[in-house]
Amino acid sequence: MRDRISKQRSQLILSQPFFGALLMRLQLVEDPSCKTFWVDGVSLGYNPAYVATLSDLELRGCLAHEVLHPANGHCWRRGVRDPGRWNQACDYAINPLVLNAGLQLPAGALIDGRFLGKSAEEIYAMLRQEGSEQPQPQPQQPPQPAPQLQPQQDGSGQGDGSGPPQPDGQDGPDDSSAGGDPSQASPEFSPGEVRQQPQAAQQALANEWKVAAMQAAKAAQMRGKLPGDLSAMVASATRASVDWRSVLHRFAFEQTRSDYSWAMPNRRYTHMGLYLPALHDQSVGDAVFVRDTSGSVFDETQAQFGAEIEAVFTSLQPRRLFVVDCDTRIAQVQCFERGEAIELGPIRGGGGTSFVAPFAWLEEQGVHPAFLVYLTDMDGKFPAAPPSYPTLWASTRPIDRIAAPPFGEVVEVMV
Structure with missing residues (x-):
């Protein structure tokens, strides 16, 4: 699987030099414990079972998607925000850039016209606001004792609550409802994790990626392969931030x-x-x-x-x-x-x-x-x-x- 990812990374170097040059900065890490991908500015982790479900074009799009996180500074801009909601906000911000570059993303990728042109921080604030406006569930009475039965699905999507929580706030289908061994089921698409390095290393990484993004943008521009929205993204990501x-x-x-x-x-x-x-x-x-x-x-x-x-x-x-x-x-x-x-x-x-x-x-x-x-x-x-x-x-x-x-x-x- 590593060879397949390396091959698609090489294809990006030829066809999309901005993404390809930045991907060379990330070390590939096979990680079956993650659901799809994760990135922290140093490494790119992937679940081989999930990668196996992707076509070459989808894999290429996912690689471009993941490298945009450190290129945008998402790996050190989260602060004290909720990690799951931050992942979603970052995906809403960068997925249109991937699609506008002519790349393909898997079905289920987070796209919403309301968030076009907005930063991850703006989208996060909107998601948080919408979440706070949702009606709070009423407390339920403790369940009454019932005869011991084999757990089963009733078709309503409500299980017994014993399954692991879905990452990034995404509610996926219960694998047990599909029949067969759940471990053999294809992982469902969900936003990859945007992980953070220790605080002491974040500033140095941020500076390195700002320089790398500018260099990659200049190289792609010289070849006439830098879309305007990516150029604007680089300008915004490399602008000095002020408290x-x-x-x-x-x-x-x-x-x-x-x-x-x-x-x-x-x-x-x-x-x-x-x-x-x-x-x-x-x-x-x-x-x-x-x-x-x-x-x-x-x-x-x-x-x-x-x-x-x-x-x-x-x-x-x-x-x-x-x-x-x-x-x-x-x-x-x-x-x-x-x-x-x-x-x-x-x-x-x-x-x-x-x-x-x-x-x-x-x-x-x-x-x-x-x-x-x-x-x-x-x-x-x-x-x-x-x-x-x-x-x-x-x-x-x-x-x-x-x-x-x-x-x-x-x-x-x-x-």
């Missing part, structure tokens, strides 16, 4: 006007006969955070953004904190005074998106904040004139897929 939390806090603290002044002595040292300047705090004025509640910014992102709002308020201590919920109009305004305990209420609103209302409301109220931070997907109408105060747009969409706003600074928020 949005640090940018948010840096932006907020840059608006402080605290400084040392000789006008008032530092009382810590006056008893020693030393006249030293004291910290003269002119204080931060009002701080404004706007939450886009149009429905395109998901709950998990809102929760993380809310936590950062509280952290900024606690550390910066502005005179007043305004938290504004807005879609096409303002749905809620919360105001907290300095020193007051902060407890953000649930978001309100839903509908379209317009950025005009919060700026207009501040002007009507005579509020001139030290800064404003706006969490949004950046798809809306901007004010006709820029405000006089600094603005930070916290975009839930990748920066390379949005138009530059007419004013302010932009940071990409990925939770």
Whole structure:
């Protein structure tokens, strides 16, 4: 089976040099314990029983699929996300790239038009949101004792619950219902595992794969065999990432006007006969955070953004904190005074998106904040004139897929 995989890898080098060159970086590992494939940026594991069920074209497509995971950084971008849902999100993100390259994938590959052009993080957030909206199953009463019978299927797909769980959140058919030895049944298609190396090795691997992806893209482009969407993928995957939390806090603290002044002595040292300047705090004025509640910014992102709002308020201590919920109009305004305990209420609103209302409301109220931070997907109408105060747009969409706003600074928020 290894020879067969090596042969299809060689075919990719000739026909699809981008995939083929990157595949040479992965060591093949036979692993009957996995269901289909797995990849971790160093090795490519495969189940020989599953590979035997694939045609040559399907195998070629699977190899291209697997190598796109480290090429996209999926093996070190997961963080604390659920591994099964992350696998699905990554597959939804890259499968269209494989198909658009003219390759074939096995039946059952994850394809959904809603996710076209979206990153794995965006898809993960959508899947998580949809999962949280599903009705929770009602607790069931303990089963009553029954006569001992041989376990059997009743045709409803409900077994006795003793079978192993399906990986990646996929519910496959019970092999026992097909008759015969379950070990002889062909493995069902499901997303391959996107595994992670130890934390200490991830940064070095990420850097190596960024360089490798750029080199492979350049080589394929010279041969005229690099589709446009793959070129865009490489540009996005090799773009330097920035921690949005640090940018948010840096932006907020840059608006402080605290400084040392000789006008008032530092009382810590006056008893020693030393006249030293004291910290003269002119204080931060009002701080404004706007939450886009149009429905395109998901709950998990809102929760993380809310936590950062509280952290900024606690550390910066502005005179007043305004938290504004807005879609096409303002749905809620919360105001907290300095020193007051902060407890953000649930978001309100839903509908379209317009950025005009919060700026207009501040002007009507005579509020001139030290800064404003706006969490949004950046798809809306901007004010006709820029405000006089600094603005930070916290975009839930990748920066390379949005138009530059007419004013302010932009940071990409990925939770």
